[in-house]
Amino acid sequence: MSANKQHVFKDELKRHETELAQSFIASGLRPCEDHQINGLESTFVAQKRAFDLNPHPDFKARLANLNILYRLIDDNADKLAEALNKDFGCRAREESEIAEIIGSLSSIRYLMRNLKKLMRPDKRRVSIWFQPAKGEVVLRPLGVVGVIAPWNYSLHLTIAPVAAALAAGNRVMAKMSELTPHTASLLKSLISEAFPSETLSIFDGGVNVAQAFSNLPFNHLLFTGSTKVGREIAKAAAKNLTPVTLELSGKSPVVIGKYYSVEEAANRVVWGKCFNAGQTCVAPDYIFVPRDKLLEFTRAARKAANQYFPDGVDQESYTSIINEHHSLRINSLIEDAKLNGIEVLPLLDVDTNKLLEKNKIPPTLVLQPNQNCKIFYEEVFGPILPVFVYDELSDVIDIIRKNSDPLALYVFSNHEDEINYISNRVNAGNVAINDTLLEYIQNDLPFGGVGKSGSGKYHGKEGFESFSNKQATFTQSGLGSFTGTKLLYPPYGKIAHLMLKILRRWP
Numbered sequence: 001m002s003a004n005k006q007h008v009f010k011d012e013l014k015r016h017e018t019e020l021a022q023s024f025i026a027s028g029l030r031p032c033e034d035h036q037i038n039g040l041e042s043t044f045v046a047q048k049r050a051f052d053l054n055p056h057p058d059f060k061a062r063l064a065n066l067n068i069l070y071r072l073i074d075d076n077a078d079k080l081a082e083a084l085n086k087d088f089g090c091r092a093r094e095e096s097e098i099a100e101i102i103g104s105l106s107s108i109r110y111l112m113r114n115l116k117k118l119m120r121p122d123k124r125r126v127s128i129w130f131q132p133a134k135g136e137v138v139l140r141p142l143g144v145v146g147v148i149a150p151w152n153y154s155l156h157l158t159i160a161p162v163a164a165a166l167a168a169g170n171r172v173m174a175k176m177s178e179l180t181p182h183t184a185s186l187l188k189s190l191i192s193e194a195f196p197s198e199t200l201s202i203f204d205g206g207v208n209v210a211q212a213f214s215n216l217p218f219n220h221l222l223f224t225g226s227t228k229v230g231r232e233i234a235k236a237a238a239k240n241l242t243p244v245t246l247e248l249s250g251k252s253p254v255v256i257g258k259y260y261s262v263e264e265a266a267n268r269v270v271w272g273k274c275f276n277a278g279q280t281c282v283a284p285d286y287i288f289v290p291r292d293k294l295l296e297f298t299r300a301a302r303k304a305a306n307q308y309f310p311d312g313v314d315q316e317s318y319t320s321i322i323n324e325h326h327s328l329r330i331n332s333l334i335e336d337a338k339l340n341g342i343e344v345l346p347l348l349d350v351d352t353n354k355l356l357e358k359n360k361i362p363p364t365l366v367l368q369p370n371q372n373c374k375i376f377y378e379e380v381f382g383p384i385l386p387v388f389v390y391d392e393l394s395d396v397i398d399i400i401r402k403n404s405d406p407l408a409l410y411v412f413s414n415h416e417d418e419i420n421y422i423s424n425r426v427n428a429g430n431v432a433i434n435d436t437l438l439e440y441i442q443n444d445l446p447f448g449g450v451g452k453s454g455s456g457k458y459h460g461k462e463g464f465e466s467f468s469n470k471q472a473t474f475t476q477s478g479l480g481s482f483t484g485t486k487l488l489y490p491p492y493g494k495i496a497h498l499m500l501k502i503l504r505r506w507p
Helices: 002-027 030-055 058-073 077-088 093-119 156-165 181-194 207-214 227-239 262-278 290-309 322-339 352-355 393-400 417-424 462-468 484-488 494-505
Strands: 122-124 134-141 144-147 173-177 200-203 222-223 245-246 251-256 285-291 343-346 364-366 383-388 408-412 430-433 468-473
Touching: 030 144, 030 262, 058 077, 058 093, 058 156, 058 181, 058 222, 077 093, 077 181, 093 134, 093 156, 093 262, 093 462, 144 156, 144 207, 144 408, 156 173, 156 200, 156 222, 156 462, 173 207, 173 285, 181 200, 207 343, 227 245, 251 262, 251 393, 262 290, 262 383, 262 408, 285 290, 290 383, 322 343, 322 364, 322 383, 383 393, 393 417, 408 417, 462 468, 484 494
Parallel strands: 144 173, 144 222, 173 200, 222 245, 251 285, 251 408, 285 383, 364 383, 408 430
Antiparallel strands: 122 134, 134 468, 343 364
C-alpha cells in the first residue's frame, strides 16, 4: 500500500473511531431511547413485584417457561437466521444454525432434562455434636436477573443465560446489542408475544439504554463483551452491590506440540479462526508453531482455507465483519504489521477492493510479529492469525504471559508432559486439547473467564448456581434436647470445659 493510501486509510479509520466515541458520550437522549429507559424502570419494578408475590416458582412453572422459550426459537429459526444475515450483511446460514439456533436449543434442552436434579437440595454433613440435626444447601431464586448480550452471537448469547436464569426461578430482563437491530427487534417481538413482561422482557436501543440498564439494582447481572466495557459494567453494578458474571474476552493462544500433526492442527485452527469470520470470544487469537515446521504450517493453513472456501470469501458461506468500523479496525492491524516490516500472508486469493465493500476480510497469517506491532497486544476478533515460532515451550509461556488471563487456551499434543507443562502455567478460563471452539458448546461444562477475561461461570450446573442463592439450611430435629451442644450452655462448669477439650480434637 502506498504512503498516500496508508494516510487515507488511517484518516478513514480515525473518522469511524471518532463517530463511535461520540455515540458513547452523546449527551441528550433521543425520544425513543428516553421512552425505552422509562420502560426499563417500570419493567424492573413490575418484575420485582411479581417475584415478591411468587419467590420460589415450582418445577412445573420453570419447565413451562423453558418449553415456551424452546418452541419460540425452534418455530422461528428461519426468521431468526434471516435477521442475523441482515445484521451481518452476509452471515453463513450454517454458522447461524450451528452457533445460534442449535446452540440455543441445546442449552434449553439441557436445562429441561436436568431441571429436577438441579433443583434438588444438596445434603451436607452435620457434626456428630449437633446430631440428630441435618444440613442441606437449597438453591433459591435470586429475584430479577439482568443479561447484557453482545453482537457477535446476539441470539445465543441472549438465550443461553436467559434460559439458565429462568430455570433457576428468576424474572429476567435482557438488553441486546444495537449492532444487530434486526435480530434484537425480532426476538423482542417474539418474546413479548410469548411471555408476560413481568417474567421475561427483551430490550434493544443504543448505548444510553445499555448504561441505564446496567444501573438497575438487579439481583444478578451477566455481561458478555469486551474487557473495557466490562469494567464499566462492574462499576455500575457495584453501586447497587449487584453481583456480576463478566464473560469477557482476551487473546486466546494456540500451541502446536513438537510431535503433533501440523496438517491436522492447521485444519482445526483455520476452521476455528474462520467460523463467524473470527468474531468469536474464544476464537484462536495467535498460534505457536515449532520453528522447523513454520513452512509446513503455512502451506497446511492455506490448503485448509481453500478446502473450506473453494469459491473464495465472496461466497455466502463466509461471514462478513459486522460493520465498516470493525472491518477498518482489523485491516488497520494488518497495515500496522506491514509498516513494521512483518510478512503478511493471505490464505485465499481475493479482490481486496471488492471485499472492502462487503466488509469481508480473508483469513490471513501475520508471520512472527514483534512487540512494536499492535496485533501483538490487541485482541484480533477477526480472521487474522499471528504466527510465532518456538524452540522451547518455556519461550511460549514467556510470550503468553505478556497477554495474561486468556479466555481459552488451545493445546495440540498427544503427550501428557507437553499438555501439562502448558496448561499448568497458563491461567486460562477454559482449555481445549486438540480442537478449537468446541469447549464452549459443551452444556455440562462451566464456561467463563479468569482475571482480565472475566469472572464467574455459567452453562450447566454452574450456570444454574450462578443465578441462585445457595441457601444453607440447618434443621434441628424434635430430639434436639439430646444434642451435645446443650452441655455447653451456661453456667460453664467442669463438663463444659471437658467438652471444649474434646471439641478441639474432634471434627
